[in-house]
Amino acid sequence: MKKSSFLLLTALICAFAKIQAQTASSVDPPFWWAGMQNPELQILICLPDAAAGKVSITARTARLMETVRMESPNCLLLYLDVSKAAPEKFDIVWEKNGKRTSIPYELKRRKAGSRERKGFDAGDVLYLLMPDRFANGDPANDAVKGMREAKVDRSGQYARHGGDFKGVADRLDYIGDLGVTAVWFNPVLENDMKEGSYHGYAVTDYYRVDRRFGANEDFVALTDKAHAKGLKVIMDMIFNHCGSEHRFFTDKPSRDWFNYPDSFVQTSFKTSTQYDPHVSTFDKQRALDGWFVSDMPDLNQRNPHVARYLIQNSIWWIEYAGIDGIRQDTHPFADFDMMSRWCREVTDEYPDFNIVGETWYANSAGIAYWQKDSRLSAPKNSNLRTVMDFPLTFAMEKAFDEETDGEKGLTRIYEIMAQDMVYPDPMNLLVFLDNHDLSRFCTTKERASNVDRYRQAIAFLLTTRGIPQIYYGTEILMAAAKADGDGKLREDFPGGWPGDQQNAFTPAGRTQMQNDAFDYMRRLLQWRRGNEAIAKGTYRHFIPTVTGVYAYERKYAGKSAVVFLNGTSKAQTLDLTPYREVLPRNSAKEIITGTTLDLSRGKLELKPRDVLILEF
Numbered sequence: 034m035k036k037s038s039f040l041l042l043t044a045l046i047c048a049f050a051k052i053q054a055q056t057a058s059s060v061d062p063p064f065w066w067a068g069m070q071n072p073e074l075q076i077l078i079c080l081p082d083a084a085a086g087k088v089s090i091t092a093r094t095a096r097l098m099e100t101v102r103m104e105s106p107n108c109l110l111l112y113l114d115v116s117k118a119a120p121e122k123f124d125i126v127w128e129k130n131g132k133r134t135s136i137p138y139e140l141k142r143r144k145a146g147s148r149e150r151k152g153f154d155a156g157d158v159l160y161l162l163m164p165d166r167f168a169n170g171d172p173a174n175d176a177v178k179g180m181r182e183a184k185v186d187r188s189g190q191y192a193r194h195g196g197d198f199k200g201v202a203d204r205l206d207y208i209g210d211l212g213v214t215a216v217w218f219n220p221v222l223e224n225d226m227k228e229g230s231y232h233g234y235a236v237t238d239y240y241r242v243d244r245r246f247g248a249n250e251d252f253v254a255l256t257d258k259a260h261a262k263g264l265k266v267i268m269d270m271i272f273n274h275c276g277s278e279h280r281f282f283t284d285k286p287s288r289d290w291f292n293y294p295d296s297f298v299q300t301s302f303k304t305s306t307q308y309d310p311h312v313s314t315f316d317k318q319r320a321l322d323g324w325f326v327s328d329m330p331d332l333n334q335r336n337p338h339v340a341r342y343l344i345q346n347s348i349w350w351i352e353y354a355g356i357d358g359i360r361q362d363t364h365p366f367a368d369f370d371m372m373s374r375w376c377r378e379v380t381d382e383y384p385d386f387n388i389v390g391e392t393w394y395a396n397s398a399g400i401a402y403w404q405k406d407s408r409l410s411a412p413k414n415s416n417l418r419t420v421m422d423f424p425l426t427f428a429m430e431k432a433f434d435e436e437t438d439g440e441k442g443l444t445r446i447y448e449i450m451a452q453d454m455v456y457p458d459p460m461n462l463l464v465f466l467d468n469h470d471l472s473r474f475c476t477t478k479e480r481a482s483n484v485d486r487y488r489q490a491i492a493f494l495l496t497t498r499g500i501p502q503i504y505y506g507t508e509i510l511m512a513a514a515k516a517d518g519d520g521k522l523r524e525d526f527p528g529g530w531p532g533d534q535q536n537a538f539t540p541a542g543r544t545q546m547q548n549d550a551f552d553y554m555r556r557l558l559q560w561r562r563g564n565e566a567i568a569k570g571t572y573r574h575f576i577p578t579v580t581g582v583y584a585y586e587r588k589y590a591g592k593s594a595v596v597f598l599n600g601t602s603k604a605q606t607l608d609l610t611p612y613r614e615v616l617p618r619n620s621a622k623e624i625i626t627g628t629t630l631d632l633s634r635g636k637l638e639l640k641p642r643d644v645l646i647l648e649f
């Protein structure tokens with residue numbers, strides 16, 4: 034063969050290989066950046082016979098350190114030293130049977146300020162929404178040809194409904210106007226599953242958003258648009274399991290990529306086994322290695338290649354999409370040491386970035402075990418800054434209905450708050466009335482019409498310690514109970530679909546009661562924004578059992594807010610003597626009504642189930 038024709042053939046093969054690589058999404062991550070803290074880059078290539086032949090790279094500034102072949106002939110792992118990498122394009126090259134094929138790769142230049150991005154904290158309020166159920170901005174993407182669930186059915190609670198990124202992008206003004214500061218999306222990554230794919234927790238491609246929401250570029254544009262409106266973006270991630278249609282499972286790189294790789298063994302869901310000092314080996318293994326459900330096999334995070342893959346994936350999304358936070362699903366179901374390492378490595382790359390782990394326990398001690406610097410897990414450290422305060426949620430489900438008496442009513446909240454002694458950092462607890470997995474705070478329409486209950490709960494949520502999270506629709510009193518099915522907790526936001534009878538995104542489309550609820554939440558959210566007493570302040574509270582009134586002070590740098598919640602259905606004239614230590618002046622502005630209250634008589638008039646927020 035003449036040299037010129039050999040070169041032509043090589044070029045043709047290269048061109049073919051490049052086209053194939055672009056359409057198959059078979060190189061993870063599809064690109065990376067120069068100048069990251071971690072000196073190592075893992076590249077997982079899944080292509081027919083990827084493991085065959087001799088592999089090299091043509092990079093000038095990155096160096097191929099290690100090539101790892103696994104059990105599948107179609108998977109190949111490369112480990113590159115990128116400690117001295119500069120932005121550059123290069124090829125990954127195979128030589129086999131005298132033929133040369135290649136895939137282009139790129140180390141990009143990082144955006145300025147990427148490392149310094151600000152995470153979320155108690156100055157923020159998160160708005161959680163499920164992308165399939167919030168708003169359908171593009172009916173053309175409802176059914177994507179070739180995907181396993183290629184239809185929508187709004188009458189089916191477990192079917193896809195068609196919501197997407199454009200729907201959210203078009204409603205960012207609504208979300209921003211409400212006064213929240215961050216949007217937490219239920220998972221947006223591809224879920225190419227036969228059914229039930231709408232909730233997003235069965236990922237089939239860690240590097241691609243679900244096309245029924247839009248393209249990767251659309252998610253980046255949505256994040257940019259949110260930022261332009263002063264809203265942070267929090268991405269939901271799942272390291273514990275993936276969808277059974279993921280290539281990882283259908284063509285396993287190696288058997289030990291998964292726990293129980295050969296057959297479905299369900300987790301016991303008892304993640305108390307993570308901290309239980311009396312735990313049996315059997316129980317711990319069943320809880321942590323068992324699968325979540327039969328179509329969500331359990332990833333083995335103790336496999337160092339799996340660990341590296343997941344860690345890098347999260348960093349890729351932070352860098353690529355510019356997100357501000359991560360919510361980690363089923364955090365305690367995964368390997369403690371790997372999750373700890375993940376949190377540390379993310380913080381190494383982005384020192385102020387924040388992650389909230391789903392720590393679903395009914396007791397504060399179990400949750401505290403998972404918070405960064407916990408004495409309970411020492412000498413181990415989870416490095417997880419934010420954990421979820423489920424016990425407070427369970428207390429709030431009842432506290433605003435019951436008469437405060439003995440251990441009931443607002444005393445439930447007092448007792449939970451008193452247990453803050455177990456937390457290294459109570460200000461980094463996520464606080465919430467409900468979420469996509471729980472009964473809505475308004476379980477029924479009747480409960481939604483209990484205005485006092487709503488007003489007390491929202492006031493408490495937005496003034497207590499920690500980072501409040503609001504589930505979409507709470508502001509318009511959407512009601513649902515878990516007993517009626519998880520899909521009912523995730524109903525469509527009215528007005529999000531073309532032709533909807535009601536459009537609750539506008540005042541004219543809301544009922545009077547919905548407008549009252551919306552306006553009330555909005556007023557408190559707007560007031561909370563930038564309020565340092567709430568975002569950074571100390572918490573001092575008063576036992577509610579004598580009067581049934583729960584009172585607490587938030588104070589920072591000489592400014593304070595003092596909240597009074599009447600936990601009884603009786604009007605009361607409250608003697609202020611016990612509260613003198615938090616009442617620095619004899620008059621204060623009340624935030625909800627905007628009136629000035631005279632405290633010089635030493636009395637405070639409280640209506641049944643009243644809530645007052647005094648600002649000093």
Ligand code: CA
Pocket residue numbers: 169170171172173174175195196197245
């Ligand atoms: Ca759509």
